[in-house]
Amino acid sequence: MPRHSLLFDLVDEPAAIAEYESWHRPGNVPGPVLASIPAAGIVEMEIHRLGNRLMMLCETTDAFDPAAKAAADAADPDAMAGKALMSQFQRPVPGAPAGKKWAAPQPIFRLTDHPGHTPA
Incomplete structure (x- = not known):
């Protein structure tokens, strides 16, 4: 199963971080966004x-x-409302592509790439 990792920063203010976390607690994420x-x-x-x-x-x-997920989100008013709400808390990480908040880090190590190390 493919895995993806993305990085971004939050506004570095304790109240904003607490509010962002609150929006992500069980029961607080809108159903259409979860679906x-x-x-x-x-x-x-x-x-x-x-x-x-x-x-x-x-x-x-x-x-x-x-790209299909991004296009589906762009066409979904619920997804766009969620993105607009969350954007007040989010900042791109240093090194992120221009205009992007989420940035994919470059993988540099994977245990199973080394001889003799296979998944259990």
Whole structure:
């Protein structure tokens, strides 16, 4: 199952970080936004925070297409409202492509790429 990681920063203010986290607690994410995630082929999604830096990890089906997900979101008023709401909290990480908040880090190590190390 393919995995994807993305990074971005939050506004570095404790109240903004607390509000952003509050929006992501169970029961606070709008149903249509949650439904759009597996509909796009995302099997699991996690967001982790250290300070104001966030990392999103996604496991997807082989058919997952990030461009198709972006296009579907752009055509969905609920997704666009959610993106607009969250954008007040988000900032691109240093090194992110121009105009992009989420940036994909470059993988540099994978245990199973080394001889003798296969998944259990």
